[in-house]
Amino acid sequence: MYNYxxxxxxFVAERNRQFRAQVERRISGALTEDEFKPLxxxxxxxxxxxxxxxxxxIPYGTLDSxxxxxxxxxxxxxxxxxxHFTTRQNIQYNWPKLSDVPDMLDALAxxxxxxxxxxxxxxxxxxxxxxxxxxxxxxxxxxxxxxxxRQWSTDxxxxxxxxxxxxxxxxxxxxxxxxxxxxxxxxxxxxxxGEIGYRIxxxxxxxxxxxxxxxxxxxxxxxxxxxxxxxxxxVWNLLGRxxxxxxxxxxxxVHEHGIDEIRERVERIFKMIRPxxxxxxxxxxxxxxxxxxxxxxxxxxxxxxxxxxxxxPIFRSWADTNLAEHRAEGYAIVQISxxxxxxTPGDASSEQMRVMADLAQKYGHDQLRISxxxxxxxxxxxxxxLPVIHAVLKxxxxxxxxxxxxxxxxxxxxxxxxxxxxxxxxxxxxxxxxRFDELKLEHEIGDLKIKISGCINACGHHHVGHIGxxxxxxxxxxxxxxxxxxxxxxxxxxxxxxxxGFSADDILPAIERIVYAYLDLRADxxxxxxxxxxxxxxxxxxxxxxxxxxxxxxx
Amino acid sequence: MPREFTPKVVTANxxxxxxxxxxxxxxxxxxxxxxxxxMTEEDHAGLRLLQAEGQPELVVGAYLxxxxxxxxxxxxxxxxxxxxxxxxxxxxxxxxxxxxxx
Numbered sequence: 001m002y003n004y005x006x007x008x009x010x011f012v013a014e015r016n017r018q019f020r021a022q023v024e025r026r027i028s029g030a031l032t033e034d035e036f037k038p039l040x041x042x043x044x045x046x047x048x049x050x051x052x053x054x055x056x057x058i059p060y061g062t063l064d065s066x067x068x069x070x071x072x073x074x075x076x077x078x079x080x081x082x083x084h085f086t087t088r089q090n091i092q093y094n095w096p097k098l099s100d101v102p103d104m105l106d107a108l109a110x111x112x113x114x115x116x117x118x119x120x121x122x123x124x125x126x127x128x129x130x131x132x133x134x135x136x137x138x139x140x141x142x143x144x145x146x147x148x149x150r151q152w153s154t155d156x157x158x159x160x161x162x163x164x165x166x167x168x169x170x171x172x173x174x175x176x177x178x179x180x181x182x183x184x185x186x187x188x189x190x191x192x193x194g195e196i197g198y199r200i201x202x203x204x205x206x207x208x209x210x211x212x213x214x215x216x217x218x219x220x221x222x223x224x225x226x227x228x229x230x231x232x233x234x235v236w237n238l239l240g241r242x243x244x245x246x247x248x249x250x251x252x253x254v255h256e257h258g259i260d261e262i263r264e265r266v267e268r269i270f271k272m273i274r275p276x277x278x279x280x281x282x283x284x285x286x287x288x289x290x291x292x293x294x295x296x297x298x299x300x301x302x303x304x305x306x307x308x309x310x311x312x313p314i315f316r317s318w319a320d321t322n323l324a325e326h327r328a329e330g331y332a333i334v335q336i337s338x339x340x341x342x343x344t345p346g347d348a349s350s351e352q353m354r355v356m357a358d359l360a361q362k363y364g365h366d367q368l369r370i371s372x373x374x375x376x377x378x379x380x381x382x383x384x385x386l387p388v389i390h391a392v393l394k395x396x397x398x399x400x401x402x403x404x405x406x407x408x409x410x411x412x413x414x415x416x417x418x419x420x421x422x423x424x425x426x427x428x429x430x431x432x433x434x435r436f437d438e439l440k441l442e443h444e445i446g447d448l449k450i451k452i453s454g455c456i457n458a459c460g461h462h463h464v465g466h467i468g469x470x471x472x473x474x475x476x477x478x479x480x481x482x483x484x485x486x487x488x489x490x491x492x493x494x495x496x497x498x499x500x501g502f503s504a505d506d507i508l509p510a511i512e513r514i515v516y517a518y519l520d521l522r523a524d525x526x527x528x529x530x531x532x533x534x535x536x537x538x539x540x541x542x543x544x545x546x547x548x549x550x551x552x553x554x555x
Numbered sequence: 556m557p558r559e560f561t562p563k564v565v566t567a568n569x570x571x572x573x574x575x576x577x578x579x580x581x582x583x584x585x586x587x588x589x590x591x592x593x594m595t596e597e598d599h600a601g602l603r604l605l606q607a608e609g610q611p612e613l614v615v616g617a618y619l620x621x622x623x624x625x626x627x628x629x630x631x632x633x634x635x636x637x638x639x640x641x642x643x644x645x646x647x648x649x650x651x652x653x654x655x656x657x
Contacts, residue, residue, distance in 0.1 A: 027570070029612045047615055049635075050642055050649045051573040080648055095648065098571050344645045415635060416643035424638075426645045476633050 001064055001367070002147050002291045004112045011155070012109045015116060019043045020102035027099060042122075044115025045101055048419050054093045054101060055118040056108060060128035060146040060170070061089030061370040061377075068357035068368055070111040072350035078104050083353065085338060085346040087410060087461055088167070089127050089370045090118055094417055116154060121162045123153035123233070127169045129178045130371035133294060134333050134379035136325040140189045140196055142170035142178070144289040145225070148281065152226050159233055163240030164248035166233065167205075174490065179372060181213040181492035182206050182464055184250045185232060192219050202232060202262065203254030206458035210494045211251040214259045216266065222285075224270075227277045231269035235262060295365035297328040300384055308387035315390050317443070318401040323386075326379075332386065334364075334378040335371070336393060337400040337408060341437035345411040345429050346374030355396045359389055372461075373410055375403065405442045406450060406515070407433035410461055414454025414471060415478075421454035423471025423478040424504070428452055431508045436515075445515060448529045449488070464488035466529050467514060468495045469507065480507040484514070484541055485533040496538050498545055510545055517544035562622050563600050564591040564629055565607045566639070567614035575639045575650065576614060578607050584614060586654060588640045589628040594619075 004012070019039070026036040040046075044055040056071070063071075071091055075083050078100045079093040086092055096104060108114055118125055126146040133141040149168055153159060159166070171178040172189040180186025186201035198220040204213025220228055239257065241247040247256075254262050308315045324333040336356060339345050348356070356376055360368045363385040369377035381389065393399040402408045409432060412418065414425030429452055436442045451465030455472075462468030468483035479501040486495030502510045521540055522532045533541070565578035576584040577591035585591060594600035600619055607617035620636050622629035631637040642649025 027612075032611055033615050047568055047573055049639055050575060051568075080646075094643075098573065415638055416645055424644065426643075430645070473635075478634060 001062060002143075002288055008112070008151075009109075012112075012114050012116070015043070015114070016102065016105045016109055019105060023098060023102055038120070041119040042116070043101075043105065044118035045096075045098075046119065046419070048094070048417050049415070049421075050417065051095045052098055052101070053417065054096045054104060054115060055086070056091050056093070056113060056115045057118050057125040058089050058091060058113070058370050059150050060126060060132065060143045061130050061372075062128075062132075062143060063368040063370065064366045065357035065361040065368070067111045067113060068353050068360070070107060070113070072353035072357070074104055074107055075350040075353070077107075082347050082349045084344070084413065085348065085370050085374050085376070087372045087374065087412070087459055088118075088125055089130070089372055090125055091370070092413070094413075119165075121164050121166075123149075123156065123159055123162075123166045123168060126150050126153070127167075127178055127183075127372060129171045129173060129176075130369040130373075130377050131177060131324060131333055131379065132172060132369070133292065134326050134331075135173050135175075135177075136327045137173045137175050138327065139174075139191050140172045141289075141292050141294075142172035142187075142189060144285065144292050145172075145187060145189065145198075146170045147288045147292075148226070148285050149229065151284070152229070152281070158230075159237065162233070162237055163242050164245065166236075166250070168229075176488075176490040176492075177371075179461065179464065179488045179492070180204070181490070182210075182461070182488065183213065185229065186213050187225075190219060195221070197221050198225060200228065200232070203251045203259070204492070205249050205251040206461060206463045207249070208246055208456045208458075209252065209255075210458070210463040211255060212492050212494065213251075214254065216259065216263055223279075223282050224274065226281050227274045228266070228270050231266045231273060234269055235265045239265075295367075295380055297331060297380070298382060300330060300382060302330050302383040305383035305386050308390075312387075314394075314399075314401075315387060318390055318399055319386065321401040321405065321443070322403045326381075328380075330383055332381055332383050334381045334386070334389065335403045336376040336378065336398050337402050338375050338398075339402055339408050339433065340397050340400045341402075341407055342430050342434045343397075344426050345409050348376070352396055352398055355392060355398065359392060363389055373408065375408070402433075402442060404447050404449070406436050406445050406448045407442055408449070409433060410449075410451040410465070412453050412455075412459035414452075414460075418454060420457060421471070422456070422473040423454050423480065425452045425454040425460055425469075425471055428469060428471070428480065428504070428507055432511055435508055435512070441515070444525070445519070446525075446528055448515075448518075450511070451486075451488075461488060462486070463494045464492060465495065466533070467511065469511075470501075472501065474501065478504045480504070480510075482507075482510065482514070482545070484538060485530070487530060498538065498542055500546075513544045513548060514541055517541055560595070560597040560600075561632075562624055562629065563594050563619040564588065564622050565594075565600075565603050565617055566591075566620045566636075567607060567617035570611075570613055570615055573615075578603060578617075582606070586650060588622070588631070591622075591629055593622060593624065593629050 483495030
């Protein structure tokens with residue numbers, strides 16, 4: 001794990017000192033809200049529907065137990081005893097007082113954390129595959145790349161006033177778990193003739209105008225990464241539409257100019273600035289890589305695991321659903337679901353945070369990850385420790401066996417918290433999860449990702465959900481539009497809109513009709529929802545959604 | 556023809572806590588919509604909004620919100636204002652927790 005050097009520590013301390021003074025000046029009346037707002041946004045502080053919200057960066061979703069404990073302490077001391085993990089691998093506190101925020105930021109700095117560039121028109125928190133460093137299919141750990149980009153982009157003088165926000169994600173595996181094709185820039189670590197390099201994807205994004213990213217460069221040598229990124233962002237910084245907020249993201253620039261013209265411009269700037277990168281970045285990169293060296297995995301028998309797997313059906317169900325394949329023999333990746341049926345997706349109480357931190361420290365090489373799917377990962381766990389881990393998780397409401405299933409829903413905060421929302425998301429997620437738990441159907445349904453956004457900005461990634469739900473305000477009433485067939489992986493695809501939306505009361509029955517239609521349509525129990533949809537298309541689902549409804553009404 | 560003016564209240568977020576507040580007739584800010592001043596004349600509403608905006612040391616983002624008059628005083632006409640009045644639906648936090656304990 002990367003640890004701050006003197007420069008990082010001094011930088012964060014100085015920013016915190018400045019922000020403390022800014023808050024004091026705002027409270028004293030020396031700064032107006034118009035003057036203060038850009039300053040607080042630079043430090044991750046929003047004013048939401050019912051309170052302020054502090055968004056804290058968790059770079060590439062990586063935490064150790066000290067950091068997680070501090071997040072829990074902050075939740076208890078200055079918030080309401082919980083935190084909300086987001087699709088950008090951040091944590092949000094929903095109830096801080098303005099006057100407490102400087103103390104919260106100082107507390108974060110004690111464990112090398114901050115809220116810088118979690119808002120505003122800057123390069124945001126760089127996300128990465130949450131299985132980084134552990135996945136069996138990984139070519140290289142994406143986190144050193146993400147950390148290098150974090151250092152390069154933090155307070156980058158050219159990129160503090162971009163046309164709009166800018167999001168970068170990195171994966172080190174061909175199986176994309178970081179949604180890189182829905183990012184402004186997606187980076188995939190690839191290997192060509194024994195040499196590591198990067199495939200650079202540009203112009204993806206969700207929101208009002210969803211776009212799947214396009215390949216800008218198929219193979220970029222490692223040492224060219226920062227100048228190439230700098231060239232790309234600078235091309236957009238000049239060309240990007242500052243006249244219209246809705247057309248300002250790079251996806252629109254790429255769409256309007258075409259990928260070939262953008263590539264030509266990027267290559268031209270790249271050639272120009274490449275010589276100014278003298279190699280210091282590569283020295284730094286080598287140091288960062290060393291900081292992310294894999295832990296020493298132990299070679300031990302897995303008999304305890306096998307016994308528990310054989311005799312405890314609850315453990316078996318959890319192991320089958322929540323574990324992923326680790327690259328080391330005898331190890332597993334543990335996915336802790338923050339989606340207990342009926343709970344708020346992505347929320348963890350301070351007690352739960354401490355439990356997960358202690359498990360990581362005791363059994364998981366002191367590592368934790370936050371996934372963009374709003375769950376927590378223990379990336380390195382020896383299988384012999386799984387039964388005891390499961391028992392502890394169960395005691396604290398953290399052993400729900402639903403990873404990748406219909407109740408493992410991504411949901412943005414929606415109108416329960418967010419000032420931009422047009423409808424609620426959380427209660428819809430709660431209803432769907434509760435209903436399918438009652439039906440005891442979710443394991444039979446299998447791999448099915450529902451993603452819910454409470455407005456067009458798509459923080460809940462609804463476009464790339466197998467079933468996407470978008471909450472809108474239609475003439476003063478909450479209305480939910482459905483998309484089907486979206487895909488967030490390396491085969492990224494924007495879902496197809498089914499037709500007219502449904503009211504808050506009708507959306508759950510609508511989702512049920514889609515699921516029952518899938519169970520009828522699938523070729524066999526092994527055909528996933530995504531595969532069935534790819535085979536049969538939208539039409540049979542439309543019939544199930546709209547015509548059956550009419551038939552019932554006519555009865 | 557100009558649209559008929561509908562009843563309004565001045566609402567904002569408190570500067571320190573960020574919670575939802577409403578302007579009262581005696582120029583204080585209340586957490587309860589039922590205690591808010593209801594304005595039925597456009598000019599008066601505009602004036603009250605200006606006065607609210609002149610209190611940046613107390614509130615942020617003042618605006619006029621539509622209300623309907625009922626026996627219990629003003630009621631929100633839009634679900635967003637209803638949520639602002641009550642707090643989030645997933646936890647007993649915010650106004651519904653705080654005001655019930657008063």
